[in-house]
Amino acid sequence: MEETTITQTGSRNRMKFIMGGAMIVAAVIYLIVSSTQASAQYFLTIDELVARADEVADRDLRISGAVIGDSIEYDSKNLILTFDVAHVAGDNDELEAEGGLAAALNAAVMDPTRSRITVVYEGPIPDLLQNEAQAIMTGRLQGDGTFLADELLLKCPTKYEEAVPEQASDN
Amino acid sequence: MxxxxxxxxxxxxxxxxxxxxxxxxxxxxxxxxxxxxxxxxxxxxxxxxxxxxxxxxxxxxxxxxxxxxxxxxxxxxxxxxxxxxxxxxxxxxxxxxxxxxxxxxxxxxxxxxxxxxxxxxxxxxxxxxxxxxxxxxxxxxxxxxxxxxxxxxxxxxxxxxxxxxxxxxxxxxxxxxxxNPLLRHPGMIIHPPMLYLGFVSFVIPYAFAMAALITGRTDDRWIRLTRRWTLWAWMFLSLGLVLGGRWAYDVLGWGGYWGWDPVEIAAFMPWLTGTAFLHSVMIQEKRGMLKQWNMVLIILTYALVIFGTFLTRSGVLSSVHAFAQSAIGPLFFAFIGITFTASLSLLMQRWNVLKSKTQMTSMLSREALFLLNNLLFLGILVVCFWGVIFPLISELFTGQKVTVGPPFYERANGPLMAGLLLLMTIAPLSAWGRSTWQTLGRALWKPAVAALVVLVAVIVAGIHNIYALIGIFLASLVIAVTLYEYGRGIFARRKRHEGNLVIAFLNLTRRDPRRYGGYLVHISMAMLAIGIVGIEMFQTETQGTLSVGESLTLGRYDMVYEELAVFDAPDARNVARAVVSVYKDGEPVGELYPRRDFFYDSQQPMTIPGVRSTLADDFYVLLVDWEEISTNNATFKVYHNPLVKWMWLGSWVFVIGTLISAWPEKENSLVTKRSRQRVAAVVD
Incomplete structure (x- = not known):
């Protein structure tokens, strides 16, 4: 008699813990799913961006391209930075086929037939912004065809063996 | 040669x-x-x-x-x-x-x-x-x-x-x-060794865990033997993370400290499992439960340590593009795969031996709350892992690469981290085995009143952001509860005539270094939370081009551009250094020297902010541009970062707390002391 009560409370206890655990798991899943939906950004190459300009006009995007050094302009009064980026492959195999990231970036900048886009960014000019750097930007495509970046990450694979930590900026 | x-x-x-x-x-x-x-x-x-x-x-x-x-x-x-x-x-x-x-x-x-x-x-x-x-x-x-x-x-x-x-x-x-000039910073020089020390020293507890599994000696001996290793590993790893953040704050020039990029997350993930492990081993020691779980945690930590070493040093970067930019990628994955599978199959073999005899009885008992803490840490781990691999998954299923940025991590982890803070307020007050709301409430109400007073003060001061209020309330509750626990201990000792407050405090800590060291770590986490709330929710910024003598205002601060000098430094560097005077509420509080170094050999500039840091806020000035030769005009970007110093102070408290926790425990009577010392000598 007494034994059954103990097992009963035991299993009731077990249920309680399983329910509690399930609730936590459900909460974590909910947080992941809803946050993914809220902050997902298409990751596009410049080619894809140009091709799908209409479709992605109102979305948060993340794009990557090669910085064209000659195009860098900085209005230091208003901290408005503009520069052009050229298409580089997004796929690692394609990059390797071009001889690695450094070579691919160089080819991108040298090749005037590649699709290009102008990026506008407001803030201090990042130290790593230079010719043939890889820029990864989040932001939106504007009506005038420029890309308004609110975050700008840069890396320069040419100069150092180590891929240098990116310089980031939030606005 | x-x-x-x-x-x-x-x-x-x-x-x-x-x-x-x-x-x-x-x-x-x-x-x-x-x-x-x-x-x-x-x-x-x-x-x-x-x-x-x-x-x-x-x-x-x-x-x-x-x-x-x-x-x-x-x-x-x-x-x-x-x-x-x-x-x-x-x-x-x-x-x-x-x-x-x-x-x-x-x-x-x-x-x-x-x-x-x-x-x-x-x-x-x-x-x-x-x-x-x-x-x-x-x-x-x-x-x-x-x-x-x-x-x-x-x-x-x-x-x-x-x-x-x-x-x-x-x-x-x-x-x-x-x-790269950007890496020429003390934080960046110490940061990798610290991370590595953390990574490497986690291998030792893992080795002992595997030894325990293989030999079938599955009592908690391996845990006792490696407790201090784990604490050291954990401390180094944490320091590595903090130093990385400090470097970003000082060097990257945007007043931020953590960007949720995959490399940072790679170092953060073993920290999460390691922290969960540190807590759950206590349940095994005290109650003989969760043996299998502890094995899972240390195996995960080891795999994440190897993964972290790979990600932090393999040239894989924010682009998420590639997990195999260098030839070592596949080798790393093979090694992780093999060791992970081998460890798990070993664990499966011993699964039944590791079953515990006792069961959890009370939802509010210390062990149940520790288990909850583990679930939350693992929840954060899953969030981080999901964020890192999401681009790959999305590409696999939809053909379209979709990434998630910092907002994803902040939104998903925020509630989980708040949950951890909440646990830090309850768990120290609950008892092993069994606790009820009544006993908890009796212990909790005084600290809760103190935290409420802080909350009201903050609201009166004009802060109405609900997330900030929750964060500040929880952080102050953690600090209040922990101080209250200290106070109770000291009070009990004082009653037994153990001299003045300081001595009572020291004795208390010496008596149970693990517990009171852990409490200090809790306080440091609350301080970290305060700093994060400050900079994340109340950062303000402005910018302007000033002529010499002109000023720029941000909040209660004014900044006057005094002068700018451009000169060559001996290590192949051209320096442009501005002098600005800072006033708070009209009172002069000092000068700052934001500058821009240009490195000739690498043709790269490096922007170094001028920062005035106090407990209340940081005034953070960047020199953006200047008029060549005449230097009459210069452009500045200015950030006001409230409370961020709490983060850096918290990390010191954290180190002290961990060191205390790792201290050999002092015993009561001489007899046990001697025998324990022998044990301790063996353990060390």
């Missing part, structure tokens, strides 16, 4: 490691202790050998031996000596050697302990440690050799090879390519 010595030492260490693995296994099989002892000596030998190898690299770096490719790739003539030396971990090949070097130091330290009571663990600890070491050595020898030299072939072509090709001669570049 030196390169050959260094390389030979590497090869020799690999051979010694392989011998050690073989001897330990054979000694076990044939039951010959002499062979195991020989394996132990082999493990001891790895450290001096790798020291020789590491010193060779350091020598080459320090003496500008640019014919060695690694030296040319990470140093240049103009770099100061300390940077040349620390360039040992400035690039991939060197940092792998550095990793192995630390690993061998830890492995040697383990072999030096007294093994009388745990003889059966020894061969397996040797095997696991040496397998790990051998993997990294093999990477260095076969894939990422730091000693390859540049050779000029008769055809004039320059190639990279370890051994001299026929007819070639050594090629000496006139200068190296140098270390």
């Amino acid at each position: 030196i390169a050959n010595i260094g390389y030979s030492a590497l090869v020799l260490t690999l051979l010694v490691s392989l011998y050690g693995i073989g001897a330990a296994l054979l000694g076990l099989r044939k039951n010959r202790p002499a062979l195991v002892d020989s394996a132990r000596n082999a493990m001891l030998l790895t450290f001096p050998l790798l020291t020789l190898s590491a010193l060779s690299i350091i020598y080459l770096l320090a003496t500008n031996h640019f014919e060695v490719e690694y030296v040319a790739s990470v140093t240049s003539r103009s770099m100061p000596m300390y940077l040349k030396v620390t360039a040992l971990w400035g690039g991939q090949a060197g940092s792998l050697v550095f990793w192995s070097w630390l690993m061998s130091a830890f492995a040697s330290a383990v072999t030096l302990r007294k093994w009388d009571r745990d003889r059966e663990f020894l061969p397996w600890v040797i095997v696991v440690s040496l397998v790990t070491l051998a993997f990294f050595l093999a990477l260095n020898i076969f894939v990422e050799n730091p000693f390859t030299r540049l050779w000029a072939l008769p055809s004039g072509q320059v190639i990279e090879k370890m051994l001299q090709p026929a007819g070639s001669s050594l090629y000496f570049p006139t200068d190296g390519r140098g270390l």
Whole structure:
């Protein structure tokens, strides 16, 4: 008699813990799913961006391209930075086929037939912004065809063996 | 010459490691202790050998031996000596050697302990440690050799090879390519070794866990033996993370400290499982529960440590594009895959032996709350992991690469982290075995009143952001509860006439260093939370171009542009340094010197902010641009970062707390003290 009560409370206890655990798991899943939906950004190459300009006009995007050094302009009064980026492959195999990231970036900048886009960014000019750097930007495509970046990450694979930590900026 | 010595030492260490693995296994099989002892000596030998190898690299770096490719790739003539030396971990090949070097130091330290009571663990600890070491050595020898030299072939072509090709001669570049200026910061110099120390020292508890699984000695001996290792590992890892954040704050020039990029997350993930592990082992020690779970956690931590080493040093970057930009990628994944599968299958075999006899009874008991803490840590881990692999998953299923940025991590982790803060307020007050709302409420109400007072004060001060209020309330509740716990302990001691407050406090901590050290860590986490709330929710910024004498206003601060000087510094650097006076509420509070250094050899600028840091806020000034020659006008970007100093102060509290926790415990009576000391001597 007494034994059954103990097992009963035991299993009731077990249920309680399983329910509690399930609730936590459900909460974590909910947080992941809803946050993914809220902050997902298409990751596009410049080619894809140009091709799908209409479709992605109102979305948060993340794009990557090669910085064209000659195009860098900085209005230091208003901290408005503009520069052009050229298409580089997004796929690692394609990059390797071009001889690695450094070579691919160089080819991108040298090749005037590649699709290009102008990026506008407001803030201090990042130290790593230079010719043939890889820029990864989040932001939106504007009506005038420029890309308004609110975050700008840069890396320069040419100069150092180590891929240098990116310089980031939030606005 | 030196390169050959260094390389030979590497090869020799690999051979010694392989011998050690073989001897330990054979000694076990044939039951010959002499062979195991020989394996132990082999493990001891790895450290001096790798020291020789590491010193060779350091020598080459320090003496500008640019014919060695690694030296040319990470140093240049103009770099100061300390940077040349620390360039040992400035690039991939060197940092792998550095990793192995630390690993061998830890492995040697383990072999030096007294093994009388745990003889059966020894061969397996040797095997696991040496397998790990051998993997990294093999990477260095076969894939990422730091000693390859540049050779000029008769055809004039320059190639990279370890051994001299026929007819070639050594090629000496006139200068190296140098270390990126952005990495020339004390935080960045100490940050990798700290992370590595953390990574490496987690291998030891893992080795003991595997030894326990293999030998079937599945009591909590392995946990007691490795408790201090785990704490040290954890402390170094945490320090590595904090220093990385500090570097970002000081150098990257946007007033931020953490960007949720994959490399940061890679270092953060083992920290999460490690922290969960630190908590859940206590349940095993006190209640004999969660043995399987602890095994899972340490196995996960080990896998994440190897993964973290790979991600932080493999050139894989924010782009999420590639997990295999260098040749070592697939090797790392293979190694992680093999060790992970092997560990898990071992665990499966012992699964039933590890079943605990006791059951959790009360939802509010200490062990139940610890379990909840573990779930939350793992929840954060899953969030982070999901964020890192989401681009790959989305591409696989939809053909479209979709990424998630910092907002994802903040949104998903925010509630989980708040949950952890909440647990920190309840768990220290709950009892092992059984707690009820009544007992908890009795202990909680006084600190809760204190936290409410803080909350009301903050609201009156004009802060109405609900998330900020929740964060501040929870953080102050954690601090109040923890201080209250201290107070209760001190009060009880004072009653027993143990002298003044300070002595009572010290005695209390000495009596139970683990508990009170842990409390300090809780306080530091609350301080961290306060700093994060401050900078994340209340950062403000402005910018402007000023003529000399003009001022810029941000909140209660005014900043006046005084002057700007441009000059050459001795280490091939051009410096533009501005002087600005800062006023708070009209009162002068000092000068700041934001500057921009331009490094001639790398043709790269580096922006260094001027920061005035107080407990209330940081006033953070960047020099953006200036008028050449006349220097009459200069443009500044200014950030106001409230409370951020709490973060850095919190990390000091954190270190002190962890050190106290790792302190050997003091016992009551002399008899047990002596016997315990013997135990402690064995443990150490």
